[in-house]
Amino acid sequence: xxxxxxxxxxxxxxxxxxxxxxxxxxxxxxxxxxxxxxxxxxxxxxxxxxxxxxxxxxxxxxxxxxxxxxxxxxxxxxxxxxxxxxxxxxxxxxxxxxxxxxxxxxxxxxxxxxxxxxxxxxxxxxxxxxxxxxxxxxxxxxxxxxxxxxxxxxxxxxxxxxxxxxxxxxxxxxxxxxxxxxxxxxxxxxxxxxxxxxxxxxxxxxxxxxxxxxxxxxxxxxxxxxxxxxxxxxxxxxxxxxxxxxxxxxxxxxxxxxxxxxxxxxxxxxxxxxxxxxxxxxxxxxxxxxxxxxxxxxxxxxxxxxxxxxxxxxxxxxxxxxxxxxxxxxxxxxxxxxxxxxxxxxxxxxxxxxxxxxxxxxxxxxxxxxxxxxxxx
Numbered sequence: 001x002x003x004x005x006x007x008x009x010x011x012x013x014x015x016x017x018x019x020x021x022x023x024x025x026x027x028x029x030x031x032x033x034x035x036x037x038x039x040x041x042x043x044x045x046x047x048x049x050x051x052x053x054x055x056x057x058x059x060x061x062x063x064x065x066x067x068x069x070x071x072x073x074x075x076x077x078x079x080x081x082x083x084x085x086x087x088x089x090x091x092x093x094x095x096x097x098x099x100x101x102x103x104x105x106x107x108x109x110x111x112x113x114x115x116x117x118x119x120x121x122x123x124x125x126x127x128x129x130x131x132x133x134x135x136x137x138x139x140x141x142x143x144x145x146x147x148x149x150x151x152x153x154x155x156x157x158x159x160x161x162x163x164x165x166x167x168x169x170x171x172x173x174x175x176x177x178x179x180x181x182x183x184x185x186x187x188x189x190x191x192x193x194x195x196x197x198x199x200x201x202x203x204x205x206x207x208x209x210x211x212x213x214x215x216x217x218x219x220x221x222x223x224x225x226x227x228x229x230x231x232x233x234x235x236x237x238x239x240x241x242x243x244x245x246x247x248x249x250x251x252x253x254x255x256x257x258x259x260x261x262x263x264x265x266x267x268x269x270x271x272x273x274x275x276x277x278x279x280x281x282x283x284x285x286x287x288x289x290x291x292x293x294x295x296x297x298x299x300x301x302x303x304x305x306x307x308x309x310x311x312x313x314x315x316x317x318x319x320x321x322x323x324x325x326x327x328x329x330x331x332x333x334x335x336x337x338x339x340x341x342x343x344x345x346x347x348x349x350x351x352x353x354x355x356x357x358x359x360x361x362x363x364x365x366x367x368x369x370x371x372x373x374x375x376x377x
Contacts, residue, residue: 005221016196020048022377023215023225025203025239027051028060029362030355031231032186033370036104039193041374047195048223050215052202057301058233059362061180062333064252064266064275064286067101067112068174069094069364071119071268072129072136072150082340084139090342092143094364095173101182101367109185110177115265115277117174118153118160120318125270126167144173161262164318165269176266176277182363206239208349227377228352233362234299234336236354243346245336245357249296251307252286253315254279254329263319272360276319283325285315303330335360343369345376353377 005017022038024031027049035049055061070078070091079087102112121129129136133150140149153170162168191197202218206228215223230236234247258281266277276285288310289296295304308330336357338344343365344356353373358365 008221016198017221017223018046019212020196020223020225021045022047022227022229023213023223024049024229024231025206025215026056026058026231026233026235027187027197027199028056028058028231028233029183029186029366030233030358030369031056031229032183032190033366034229034231034355034373035190035195035197036186036193037367037370037374038377039190039195048225049190049195049197050201050203050217050223051197051199054199055180056183057334058235059250059333059335061183062252062331063179063250063363064277064284065177065179065279065363066117066174066266066275066277067098067177067363068117068266068268068361069098070361071117071272072132072169073119073121073125074268074271075136076128076132077271078341082342086342088139088143090365091140093343093368094361095143097364097367098174101177101363104367105182105185105189110182113176114172115175116170116172118156118168118170118265118267120157120162120165120267120269121167121169123166129167129169146173149173159262160264161320162318163321170265174266176279177363179363203239206352208352213352226351228348229373229377230348230352230354233355233357234334236336236356240348240354242348243354243356245338246297247299248289248335248337248360249298249300249332250286250289250335250360251296251303251311251332252284252330253308253311253327254285255283255315255320255325256328257281258283258320258323258325269318274314276315282328283315283319285311285319287311288314299334301332301334303332335362345369345372347376 205216207214213228236243261281274287338357346354
């Protein structure tokens with residue numbers, strides 16, 4: 001016999017607390033895309049999505065709003081670390097993910113800005129990228145169909161107001177978006193398709209009874225589902241002992257509105273460890289966790305002095321040198337990383353999956369990962 005929630009009405013039992021076909025824990029980008037993909041594949045399925053907070057508190061609404069597939073130095077490094085074949089497969093997933101976001105949600109709904117992507121380079125990095133440029137463009141051609149995805153644009157350093165870099169390389173296929181609008185648009189699409197989304201439900205435990213799961217929440221309620229998907233990214237370790245994901249805090253600062261701001265685009269530096277962009281006439285800058293890697297392997301959302309000071313130094317020296325500005329926003333998000341930097345969909349028993357770690361590329365990867373989840377279930 002199914003365990004019953006106490007002190008709920010018949011109407012609640014037959015709607016919110018009914019038996020579900022699929023339950024998804026985690027209402028960020030991966031969880032929302034999984035809900036949409038499952039509802040598209042199984043139109044009559046009853047799907048529940050549980051989110052512990054009012055808004056997802058990992059990285060989905062706390063990232064920098066980049067729609068990117070990878071900077072040249074990151075791609076070169078990843079090819080050496082994981083092998084060329086795997087690197088190109090992941091880059092292709094990211095590229096297709098960005099395309100899917102735009103086609104399904106529309107640019108207006110997510111404030112998509114086709115501003116292009118850039119990587120700023122020091123001398124040694126510039127030499128390495130230049131050596132690999134034909135290889136990079138040939139590999140990207142099989143994905144994008146373009147003969148040259150990456151091109152040198154050193155003349156733009158001054159135009160963009162950047163200082164202290166040797167060279168800059170551009171691709172016109174990336175862009176920026178509004179992370180909050182993206183999550184909002186996805187949630188709207190999921191609800192319109194019939195997905196039940198409940199916010200403020202912190203899951204404390206899940207019990208596999210063989211033919212179904214009982215999902216216990218901190219408020220005393222519990223839910224029943226035939227299949228279960230953990231989309232809790234860096235927080236998965238607290239619910240799934242088999243999971244092995246390393247949290248990585250990403251800290252961000254944003255300036256006030258700056259008149260005559262010349263910066264336009266999305267930018268990376270040092271294998272993507274620094275990233276910045278314009279948000280209208282503001283500057284957003286994030287990263288620098290390489291300054292304290294061990295300290296930044298945490299799920300604590302508080303910002304820290306060492307990283308914030310480094311971000312301010314970088315901003316003053318490279319982006320807004322000689323300009324007057326104020327920092328108006330500071331925040332952090334929590335990413336999840338695997339040991340090999342590959343996204344993982346890990347079976348947990350017979351009827352559960354843990355979608356583990358987008359390795360800092362959740363915006364682009366989550367739509368494609370969700371397709372695979374739907375196919376596996």
